[in-house]
Amino acid sequence: MxxxxxxxxxxxxxxxxxxxxxxxxxxxxxxxxxxxxxxxxxxxxxxxxxxxxxxxxxxxxxxxxxxxxxxxxxxxxxxxxxxxxxxxxxxxxxxxxxxxxxxxxxxxxxxxxxxxxxxxxxxLLGMPGLTAYFGLLDICQPKAGETVVVSGAAGAVGMVVGQLAKIQGARVIGTAGSDEKVAYLKKLGFDEAINYKTANIAEALAAAAPAGVDCYFDNVGGAITDAVYNNLNKNARIAICGQISMYNATEVPVGPRPEGKLLTTSSLMKGFIVSDYHSRWPEGVARLSEWLAEGKLHxxxxxxxxxxxxxxxxxxxxxxxxxxxxxxxxx
Amino acid sequence: MxxxxxxxxxxxxxxxxxxxxxxxxxxxxxxxxxxxxxxxxxxxxxxxxxxxxxxxxxxxxxxxxxxxxxxxxxxxxxxxxxxxxxxxxxxxxxxxxxxxxxxxxxxxxxxxxxxxxxxxxxxLLGMPGLTAYFGLLDICQPKAGETVVVSGAAGAVGMVVGQLAKIQGARVIGTAGSDEKVAYLKKLGFDEAINYKTANIAEALAAAAPAGVDCYFDNVGGAITDAVYNNLNKNARIAICGQISMYNATEVPVGPRPEGKLLTTSSLMKGFIVSDYHSRWPEGVARLSEWLAEGKLHxxxxxxxxxxxxxxxxxxxxxxxxxxxxxxxxx
Structure with missing residues (x-):
């Protein structure tokens, strides 16, 4: 053989x-x-x-x-x-x-x-689900009624982030790259979903988040992130999970500097990798499994x-x- | 009259x-x-x-x-x-x-x-001292032996930040805009001080922080911040206190995107204003007054x-x- x-x-x-x-x-x-x-x-x-x-x-x-x-x-x-x-x-x-x-x-x-x-x-019960679980619940800490934005929302991590944010009682906005994915996100319970490839992302995000953005779970980076920075509420929390739009870049990516936005809103931004939470993985798998069994996660x-x-x-x-x-x- | x-x-x-x-x-x-x-x-x-x-x-x-x-x-x-x-x-x-x-x-x-x-x-006992106190001790949380970088180090906030970081046992690097200020910082007990106007800041910072940067207290923004991003240790903490290099900008400041650096180091960045800590001001004034009386702060x-x-x-x-x-x- x-x-x-x-x-x-x-x-x-x-x-x-x-x-x-x-x-x-x-x-x-x-x-x-x-x-x-x-x-x-x-x-x-x-x-x-x-x-x-x-x-x-x-x-x-x-x-x-x-x-x-x-x-x-x-x-x-x-x-x-x-x-x-x-x-x-x-x-x-x-x-x-x-x-x-x-x-x-x-x-x-x-x-x-x-x-x-x-x-x-x-x-859902592995690395991507745990990534969503710890990044959202430990870094973003959404409260009921707050607005959460997730980029790459139809991906393996993003789709869990959005569902967890809904479980927390937040209003959830997702971005994705096709109308089919947007339709999928709406079906999944997202309050708003934006096709970043066809929308003017700056305008679409501002329209989708009239009360501003409290939490941002970022899988993508770039123009979507820039749009979020312009709509941050006081004390917003940003989890940097991925930057897929940059992974194939051959030069240092350049964009509007975010520091001034974080300064004037007292916002927090934190990068992470799921292994940072290694000691808590059993807790994460247990909670995700419960919600899956209860039909709250798909x-x-x-x-x-x-x-x-x-x-x-x-x-x-x-x-x-x-x-x-x-x-x-x-x- | x-x-x-x-x-x-x-x-x-x-x-x-x-x-x-x-x-x-x-x-x-x-x-x-x-x-x-x-x-x-x-x-x-x-x-x-x-x-x-x-x-x-x-x-x-x-x-x-x-x-x-x-x-x-x-x-x-x-x-x-x-x-x-x-x-x-x-x-x-x-x-x-x-x-x-x-x-x-x-x-x-x-x-x-x-x-x-x-x-x-x-x-020292007012707004700038309290800004240094809460930004450094609450956001950066330097530990003994860690490396702390302070921009605008000879300013009202920066000079307190550097001294407080020394009290915590950290190694402290300051940036300032003249040789006189650099000499002042050395006199004050900073381990390293860089004149960002005459040094190649990227090279000078890397040389001054051979073990990487654990904490960054930023009053300035721009090229100094970019240099710090390239030397972040795992789990670094960045307090955004000011961005004086940008305050007179007439166009949106642009620079290398930091999100990827925060991602690969699991670093935290947080903006703040001293009024975020209003309820703790008496604690801050009391501690700063003690250190002043003990000769630990100048x-x-x-x-x-x-x-x-x-x-x-x-x-x-x-x-x-x-x-x-x-x-x-x-x-």
């Missing part, structure tokens, strides 16, 4: 393409004592991975050229020499883009198979099939192809 | 000039029942007042054209029909730029005359004399003419 791996072929300059990925075929690995053989079931593709394709220090270590790319994966134990992980166990964790991989279990979390579709542990996935489709699904993130969580299901 | 008043003659476009101020002469006002006649002793000129010269909403109400300018003043009661404020009482508060004024005492604080020079209640004032010198002292703030607190003493 053979095993396919996707390695980083080269580092992108600006927008990445299929050229950055190379498929390699090797022998099926064999687990040693204390190890398991994992069969990949679902592969998560996420915008933050673009940063790992660059060389140099960032908040996650870079991928190495010629080495496997790794990311969030749900996998099943198909051979086991590990006490705690019998055959049939399903785990989630950071694993290489391979059809099969060997692990000693470090960094993997066993997940239930009877609570929710196991792919949800890459989305999941949405854009699933493509086949190991060979992983690069295309990743590249699609930067073209806005996904609604909700982008996932690749193994055939 | 006559009474001089300075009114706003016109709103500035960009850098203000003497043309914006008009001296008017009127009759000495008479206090009614429940009022006092105040003789102005010291007038505070502060950078934030530039914002009040503009029309339109900001964090403090604008001055009105044709009406007296007002600001921090220490005054003495020279006639009294007020139970709590006998003749000889000294007060601090927001009062019009007049030689004499009448007040019912609302918003005024009586200050001791035997603890410190009464002018200190416009500086005051510095640039004092000019004469009511007619108030506009020039104010305009001098934007030329960097003051070291420490800029104050006008009545003749």
């Amino acid at each position: 053979q095993n396919q791996t996707i390695v980083l072929a080269s580092r992108p300059q600006g927008e990445p393409s299929a050229d950055q990925f190379r498929f390699e075929t090797g022998a099926l690995p064999q687990p040693a004592a204390g190890q398991v053989l994992l069969k990949t079931r679902y592969v998560s593709v996420d915008p933050y991975m673009r940063g790992r394709m660059n060389a140099g220090k960032s908040y996650v270590a870079p991928f190495e050229v010629g080495q496997p790319i790794s990311g969030g994966i749900v996998a099943e134990v198909v051979e086991s020499q590990h006490d705690q992980l019998p055959v049939g166990s399903v785990v989630v964790g950071n694993l290489p883009w391979q059809e099969y991989s060997v692990s000693d279990g470090a960094g993997l979390t066993r997940i239930p198979t009877d609570k929710a579709p196991i792919s949800y542990f890459l989305g 999941a949405e996935e854009t699933i493509t099939e086949g190991f060979d489709q992983i690069p295309a699904a990743f590249l699609g993130l930067f073209k806005g192809e996904n609604t909700g969580k982008a996932i690749v299901k193994m055939a | 006559q009474n001089q008043t300075i009114v706003l003659a016109s709103r500035p476009q960009g850098e203000p000039s003497a043309d914006q101020f008009r001296f008017e002469t009127g009759a000495l006002p008479q206090p009614a029942a429940g009022q006092v006649l105040l003789k102005t002793r010291y007038v505070s000129v502060d950078p934030y007042m530039r914002g009040r010269m503009n029309a339109g909403k900001s964090y403090v109400a604008p001055f009105e054209v044709g009406q007296p300018i007002s600001g921090g003043i220490v005054a003495e009661v020279v006639e009294s029909q007020h139970d709590q404020l006998p003749v000889g009482s000294v007060v601090v508060g927001n009062l019009p730029w007049q030689e004499y004024s009448v007040s019912d005492g609302a918003g005024l604080t009586r200050i001791p005359t035997d603890k410190a020079p009464i002018s200190y209640f416009l500086g 005051a510095e004032e640039t004092i000019t004399e004469g009511f007619d010198q108030i506009p020039a002292a104010f305009l001098g703030l934007f030329k960097g003419e003051n070291t420490g607190k800029a104050i006008v003493k009545m003749a």
Whole structure:
């Protein structure tokens, strides 16, 4: 039996393409004592991975050229020499883009198979859901009646942020990049949704937030953020979760300076990564699971099939192809 | 007897000039029942007042054209029909730029005359000192051994920030606009001081902060801030107190976007105004007074004399003419 791996072929300059990925075929690995053989079931593709394709220090270590790319994966134990992980166990964790991989279990979390579709542990009940949970509830702290803006609202994180903000009793405005996504957000319960590609974002945001903006959860950056800065209320809170509009920039992005806006409104802005809240992940998963079970949270996935489709699904993130969580299901 | 008043003659476009101020002469006002006649002793000129010269909403109400300018003043009661404020009482508060004024005492604080020079209640023990105290200790929260950068370090707020950061055990880097100010900061105990007008600020800051920047207290904005963004440590804290380099801008200031830097370092940035901490002012004055009495804090004032010198002292703030607190003493 053979095993396919996707390695980083080269580092992108600006927008990445299929050229950055190379498929390699090797022998099926064999687990040693204390190890398991994992069969990949679902592969998560996420915008933050673009940063790992660059060389140099960032908040996650870079991928190495010629080495496997790794990311969030749900996998099943198909051979086991590990006490705690019998055959049939399903785990989630950071694993290489391979059809099969060997692990000693470090960094993997066993997940239930009877609570929710196991792919949800890459989305609503996984990294994106926890990102939404901690960024919104710890940094933005929306109160009932306040106005919350979410950029990238139809993405894996944004769609959870908007729903959590509604649970908190806030008025929620989302931005997204197509009329279909706008319709999806309205269906999901967003009070307002703006197609930033067709609207005049400055005017549309001011119209959608007549009482100003109290909280902003930013996945995108750029012109949407500039529009929010012009509508901040006193003591507004901004969580910087992502800047997908900048990830492929080849020059330092320039824009209106925000410091004066934060100054005159006493507003707070904070960047974060979900690992900042590592010690609180169990709390987050428990709360998200409750709301899911109660029907207060809805999941949405854009699933493509086949190991060979992983690069295309990743590249699609930067073209806005996904609604909700982008996932690749193994055939 | 006559009474001089300075009114706003016109709103500035960009850098203000003497043309914006008009001296008017009127009759000495008479206090009614429940009022006092105040003789102005010291007038505070502060950078934030530039914002009040503009029309339109900001964090403090604008001055009105044709009406007296007002600001921090220490005054003495020279006639009294007020139970709590006998003749000889000294007060601090927001009062019009007049030689004499009448007040019912609302918003005024009586200050001791035997603890410190009464002018200190416009500086170290007043608004600038409290601004330094709350911005540094509440937002930046420096820990022993951390690196703190202060821009406008030789100004009324900055010089207190640097000293408070030293009291907390931090390593302190200040920026200022002349070699004389740099020498003053070194004398005051700053570990490093940079003349941003002659240094390459990006290189100088990186060299002065080899372990990165944990806290940034910003009074200035612009290129100094950009240099700090490039040296942020994980979980850095930035207090936006002022943006004096932008106050006279006639177009929206543009620069490298900071959001990505905050994102990859999980850093926090917060604007504030000292009135956000109004309920804690007594605590702040008490702590600052203690440190002053213990010799751990030093005051510095640039004092000019004469009511007619108030506009020039104010305009001098934007030329960097003051070291420490800029104050006008009545003749």
